[in-house]
Amino acid sequence: MAANPTLLFPEHAAPAAPATSGKLLTVENVSLEYRTRERLVRATHDVSFDVYGGDRFVLLGPSGCGKSTLLKAVAGFIEPSAGAITLDGQRVRGPGADRIVVFQEFDQLPPWKTVAQNVAFPLRVARKLSKAEAHERALHYLDKVGLAAFAQAYPHTLSGGMKQRVAIARALAMQPRVLLMDEPFAALDALTRRKMQEELLRLWEEVNFTLLFVTHSIEEALVVGNRILLLSPHPGRVRAELNSHQYSQDSFGRADFQRSVARIHHLLFEQTEQNEQNETTEIVQ
Amino acid sequence: MSTPATLWPPVRDEYERPLESLALPDSLAPEAPLSPATRLFAQGWLRKTLIALVLIGAWEVAARIIDNDLLLPTFGATFSAFVQGVWSGELLVKTAVSLSVLLRGYLLGAALAFVLTSLAVSTRVGRDLLSMLTAMFNPLPSIALLPLALLWFGLGTGSLLFVLVHSVLWPLALNTYSGFQAVPATLRMTGRNYGLTGMRHVLLILVPAALPSILAGLRVGWAFAWRTLIAAELVFGASSGSGGLGWYIFQNRNELYTDRVFAGLAAVIVIGLLVEHLVFDTLERVTVRRWGVQQ
Numbered sequence: 001m002a003a004n005p006t007l008l009f010p011e012h013a014a015p016a017a018p019a020t021s022g023k024l025l026t027v028e029n030v031s032l033e034y035r036t037r038e039r040l041v042r043a044t045h046d047v048s049f050d051v052y053g054g055d056r057f058v059l060l061g062p063s064g065c066g067k068s069t070l071l072k073a074v075a076g077f078i079e080p081s082a083g084a085i086t087l088d089g090q091r092v093r094g095p096g097a098d099r100i101v102v103f104q105e106f107d108q109l110p111p112w113k114t115v116a117q118n119v120a121f122p123l124r125v126a127r128k129l130s131k132a133e134a135h136e137r138a139l140h141y142l143d144k145v146g147l148a149a150f151a152q153a154y155p156h157t158l159s160g161g162m163k164q165r166v167a168i169a170r171a172l173a174m175q176p177r178v179l180l181m182d183e184p185f186a187a188l189d190a191l192t193r194r195k196m197q198e199e200l201l202r203l204w205e206e207v208n209f210t211l212l213f214v215t216h217s218i219e220e221a222l223v224v225g226n227r228i229l230l231l232s233p234h235p236g237r238v239r240a241e242l243n244s245h246q247y248s249q250d251s252f253g254r255a256d257f258q259r260s261v262a263r264i265h266h267l268l269f270e271q272t273e274q275n276e277q278n279e280t281t282e283i284v285q
Numbered sequence: 286m287s288t289p290a291t292l293w294p295p296v297r298d299e300y301e302r303p304l305e306s307l308a309l310p311d312s313l314a315p316e317a318p319l320s321p322a323t324r325l326f327a328q329g330w331l332r333k334t335l336i337a338l339v340l341i342g343a344w345e346v347a348a349r350i351i352d353n354d355l356l357l358p359t360f361g362a363t364f365s366a367f368v369q370g371v372w373s374g375e376l377l378v379k380t381a382v383s384l385s386v387l388l389r390g391y392l393l394g395a396a397l398a399f400v401l402t403s404l405a406v407s408t409r410v411g412r413d414l415l416s417m418l419t420a421m422f423n424p425l426p427s428i429a430l431l432p433l434a435l436l437w438f439g440l441g442t443g444s445l446l447f448v449l450v451h452s453v454l455w456p457l458a459l460n461t462y463s464g465f466q467a468v469p470a471t472l473r474m475t476g477r478n479y480g481l482t483g484m485r486h487v488l489l490i491l492v493p494a495a496l497p498s499i500l501a502g503l504r505v506g507w508a509f510a511w512r513t514l515i516a517a518e519l520v521f522g523a524s525s526g527s528g529g530l531g532w533y534i535f536q537n538r539n540e541l542y543t544d545r546v547f548a549g550l551a552a553v554i555v556i557g558l559l560v561e562h563l564v565f566d567t568l569e570r571v572t573v574r575r576w577g578v579q580q
Binding site: 099101103105107111125126 | 480496
């Protein structure tokens with residue numbers, strides 16, 4: 001037996017001794033390119049950031065800033081044209097079950113599997129758990145997202161919010177090193193979205209995972225994240241890295257929250273606003 | 286100015302009211318049983334049986350008007366020839382011969398289609414190969430290959446299998462491949478996220494996701510195989526030792542037993558209907574309909 005159990009379970013040790021976690025995911029000078037029929041498009045240019053263990057790290061930027069592409073590169077679906085992505089000191093090469101992605105689209109759940117089978121499926125194929133173990137763990141995480149009663153239902157009978165909960169349960173059951181979420185709530189209605197943000201934060205407190213979260217909503221970034229990377233419009237470059245750990249779902253109306261929203265808005269759109277002003281002055285002249 | 290746009294709506298009082306438990310009068314019950322006639326007519330088999338009865342009636346009337354057993358026997362005569370054929374066992378034996386060749390050719394064609402499409406989704410050369418081969422051979426009627434098949438494989442099952450595989454392979458491969466291509470990118474990425482590659486990715490993600498198209502391809506392939514087989518048996522059934530249904534039809538036409546020709550055709554139709562409704566409909570019900578990917 002180990003003399004100090006906190007060495008075995010460092011995440012449980014965190015509240016007892018306020019030690020801080022180390023770097024988990026490093027993105028260094030990454031440039032991403034994708035090819036269309038006619039040309040080569042640079043999605044992000046020279047982006048660097050570090051995600052620490054237990055972070056709720058948000059990539060925020062206007063559409064077309066390459067934040068989703070960046071997340072897919074971390075997931076291993078896209079090879080960076082320059083730079084390196086490392087997880088636990090290991091270079092990321094190709095997709096792997098240590099980085100599970102929750103997508104925005106509802107069709108990420110195989111329709112031919114029931115809810116429980118959906119959650120158990122990656123445990124079976126990637127973690128090589130026995131059928132009984134996989135099923136048990138699936139039910140445990142379905143219970144965590146409040147869907148235990150729907151274990152035997154097929155995905156097409158669920159609402160959009162419930163489908164996203166299943167996807168989250170499936171990702172958490174895999175206990176990945178980093179949970180990657182690509183605008184997971186963007187296709188939901190506004191009320192469901194707020195509820196899901198709340199639930200995600202509750203799950204984070206319960207399960208304690210590391211999250212990399214992509215969004216284009218400033219409010220969502222402030223509420224969900226503890227650290228926000230702002231990306232400039234096309235091609236995505238790092239504009240700023242901000243803290244948002246002080247905000248929660250209750251902060252919506254607060255003055256400092258509103259100030260942060262305004263500050264981020266300014267950082268994101270200052271350039272374009274200036275351009276527009278220049279254009280108008282030119283027209284006036 | 287008295288246009289409606291300039292009129293302001295009045296400011297009204299706000300109100301809130303507590304929600305009481307819902308008590309509906311019986312006349313507004315949330316569910317009510319449908320009338321028996323509506324429920325009966327909702328049964329698909331009943332509607333189809335009615336249509337079949339009408340068609341049979343029309344046939345009987347037409348046959349009686351023409352009144353020539355050599356050209357168009359009545360339904361009654363055909364039915365008795367059919368029962369007689371089944372009773373004597375001749376029709377059953379011929380059907381068994383046809384079905385055994387058909388199943389072998391069908392399975393062989395389906396297996397080849399699976400290999401070709403799996404190659405096509407995993408490699409670019411495979412994709413080009415499949416699109417070229419289907420473009421070349423899909424429009425080619427199987428029966429047109431029969432003379433060549435006879436030259437290569439001689440009279441007998443070998444030639445039949447060759448044309449059967451040809452008739453099943455291309456439509457099924459085409460359907461399966463278009464089904465694979467229609468699998469959502471998110472679902473593919475999900476599979477790759479769990480480290481699924483190659484054959485495991487095809488079997489665990491692509492095949493179930495493309496099942497509606499694959500089933501449609503299997504249906505089309507089945508119909509094509511049936512036609513091809515009967516036609517091929519008509520062409521050279523005369524020379525093969527134990528003929529199938531096509532040979533039965535051909536032989537009886539030569540001897541001018543038109544009622545038996547009709548009985549043979551009826552056997553082809555009956556088997557087609559049985560396979561369509563028992564096999565394919567059941568397959569669809571327990572898979573794609575249950576999963577909600579097809580209405």
